[in-house]
Amino acid sequence: MKKIAGMMLACLAGWGGVCAQSVYPGKFEGKFKVENSVPMAAECFDLSDVRLLPSRFRENMERDSAWMVSIEVNQLLHSFRTTAGVYAGREGGYMTVKKLGGWESLDCELRGHITGHLLSAYSLMYAATGGEVFRLKGDSLVSGLAEVQQTNGNGYLSAYPEELINRNIRGTSVWAPWYTLHKIFSGLIDQYLYADNRQALDVVKRMGDWAYAKLKPLSEETRRKMIRNEFGGINESFYNLYALTGDERYRWLARFFYHDEVIDPLKEGRDELGTKHTNTFIPKVLAEARNYELDGSEESRSLSKFFWNTMIDRHTFAPGCSSDKEHYFDPAQFSKHLSGYTGETCCTYNMLKLSRHLFCWDASSRVADYYERALYNHILGQQDPATGMVAYFLPLLSGSHKVYSTPDRSFWCCVGSGFESHAKYAEGIYYHNEEGVFVNLFIPSVLHWREKGITLRQETCFPESETTSLIVSVDSPTRAKLFLRYPLWSGKVEVKVNGKRIRVGQKPGSYITLDKEWREGDCVEVTYPMHFSLETTPDDSSRAALLYGPIVLAGELGTEGMQAPAPDSDPLKYNDYYTYNYHIPEGLPVSLKWDEKHPENSVKRISDSTLRFCTADGVTISPLYDVHRQRYVVYWNVELKTYSDEK
Known part of the structure; x- marks a missing residue:
């Protein structure tokens, strides 16, 4: 290999x-x-x-x-x-x-x-x-x-x-x-x-x-x-x-x-997902989205948007994934479904496809925010950097770990969708209309807008850095708009054009529009301040995921008791991943003391070049996409307290 x-x-x-x-x-x-x-x-x-x-x-x-x-x-x-x-x-x-x-x-x-x-x-x-x-x-x-x-x-x-x-x-x-x-x-x-x-x-x-x-x-x-x-x-x-x-x-x-029993309730704005198989469901809505585009069916458009919003608002975990053992569950029992079998990767793959349809319809920053969340926290982290192998599930049970495929003995559906997902990262970074370019993701890349004779080079270390730069090249001076996504997670944004600070009137959850005649070498610098936030489960405010900007952070819990498969074995043939035993040891540090007024008292950054932090109890925290081959915690048992008031 x-x-x-x-x-x-x-x-x-x-x-x-x-x-x-x-x-x-x-x-x-x-x-x-x-x-x-x-x-x-x-x-x-x-x-x-x-x-x-x-x-x-x-x-x-x-x-x-x-x-x-x-x-x-x-x-x-x-x-x-x-x-x-x-x-x-x-x-x-x-x-x-x-x-x-x-x-x-x-x-x-x-x-x-x-x-x-x-x-x-x-x-x-x-x-x-x-x-x-x-x-x-x-x-x-x-x-x-x-x-x-x-x-x-x-x-x-x-x-x-x-x-x-x-x-x-x-x-x-x-x-x-x-x-x-x-x-x-x-x-x-x-x-x-x-x-x-x-x-x-x-x-x-x-x-x-x-x-x-x-x-x-x-x-x-x-x-x-x-x-x-x-x-x-x-x-x-x-x-x-x-x-x-x-x-x-x-x-x-x-x-x-057309699956009447599944799609008809969506037409009526009813969430009757129940315990249906999640990845059987999402592709049926993708077909309806395509039907709207080809046929103009307003029913298909409406049900597609209703389904997407229902998924995001009620059926999605903090990393942007969905499902437990591949199925929906009652959101009123959300915290009880933080299992070792959450987050089938194919579901996220298909939700990103649906999101691209919806973004093209409305250019919604909310859709782009979700796309970023799911891409970084699930899809990017599906692949093991040491081997290139991928995970079927994204386990959210505290103390569990990612379980990877093998090169030629475990060709699950999520291996197949993974082959595609890791080939097409570039497709969600930029979009355009007749007036200009939408910059949706902060990923180092070069865009060639051939019809307009414009090249954008995006240089950034995001999310380790809060700043991204866009360097413009043009065949000749060209007037066009840049639509810069202003994410909901961002603090007060700072925009500079050729070193000059630009007044920003927009608020998070929108697009900042730069409309000018672009010349060779023009440079746009955008800084998006990132902050800590807790995302609690709907049914239990004491269970929460910790985010830094859009990035889900996971506590690193070591490798005690982890089972190493034999080199030539097929440990998860067919459906064995449903019953995989994580052998989670007792007493893992899965509690987080949280100072609501001053989060910096609860979690301190320990690296300037990477997003590595440390809790007050000494647990190292990293982006979930960077935690591999060890146990982790995403949804903490949170102890809310204003520790700063005790000093």
Whole structure:
């Protein structure tokens, strides 16, 4: 793995540009036959227009790229070929392929989903870096899948036999076949959009034709019974395929998967999430968001916004994640669900996707605030910096720890979404409208706004530093606006343009607008003061997470009693992560004495270059995204007291 990482670092060193298209939701020039029918307050930049500068984000992306390149195409195609029977006559034969484990095992009904995720991830990484290796891997994978599809003969394409779909239609027990197909559909569409792979579009259209022939004859009773099973965001994929082709059959398929029992209450503004499976739910709303953009359905817009607000206000933990053992729970019992199985990463991955839709509709700073919270505290911290492996859950049980995947034996859904998430950090930093650029995230990066001839270089050490700088380059003097996010967590902001302080009339939770003619070398400096805050659970004011600005801080609790898995084991095969025993020792220091008037008396910073602090009881505190391979506490037992009054 280290050798591969070194090779990838060399490959990415140039960060060359490619002509990739813009990210969802947005316009891919010349590729969509059906354009968005509603106005957008903001649009996405092409992923190829943004390059990450050295930072923790780029380090994560480089580790992600090394891992995804290390997986052989023949390994990813193995189960597809085996099911279709296309191994006969191949040089080297069946036994030369090292089989993948976990959910990609030949006895798992979800096999093939990781191939779909990697189709997306290769194309995203190609757009984000210009690395030719990612395009070549994607091309080889699409070519192999096309061969399998041709062998099947009817357009069907999966790593499991079509009988699993038949079982779903009959209503008999099966894991989630349409969920896996959704990942393959999405991956092929992404290959076409981001890597310009025309064969991928041909393959996914044939898959759509097969699906239409399969589902069109079914009765309404059969449809309702069938969609009770998890189907991911297959309807979102069909909406996108409809937009690409203009073929009404694909829109019919998208609407076929409309889940009445789940979506109808949202239309009426009712939170009836109950104990439903969270990541089964979110993709269904993503499809409704896409329906609004294509069809202008105000019902779809309204329910999408209601759902997003309900999630943020009632069902989201401090790090921006949701779910306990993958399910919703009663918010009135919030503190009782701080378990070792909170925060399924796929849920956050999908909430960030939904947030991007909503931001494009309204350019809401509240949406951008959530995006930042979830990106830093969950997604960034999902990856173990020592190995590049990722966690399925973000445990919030005090004394628990992150449990990581293995390179080829634990291909869970959160491994797949992780491949994508760590490839596309650049997509949420900047947006634009006709007047100017929104600066949403404070991540070192370079933006090339080619249509306007403007380049922005953002230099910052945020969140270790409160200041970010934007250096402007222009082909010629150009008038445009800069919309600088003024986060809700910030104190009184300070803005300087070319060293001159600018009066700021806006308040936190808005955008600061700089409107001027920009010239070569202009520099904007923005300082966002950060403060401590406690975020209590809704049902217990004595249980609280500690934040510094938007960053969730975790108390480091050491490694006592932690179990080290055997080097070649698959410790969390299938569902074992649900019952993983953290062996939490007694007496861990999980209480926090808190001076409400003077937080500096409760927590002191012990490093100028990093966000490391120490409590009055001597517990070291760091950003949750930096706490790995040890136990931690996020939700403290808080003892509120004004210690300064006793002095």
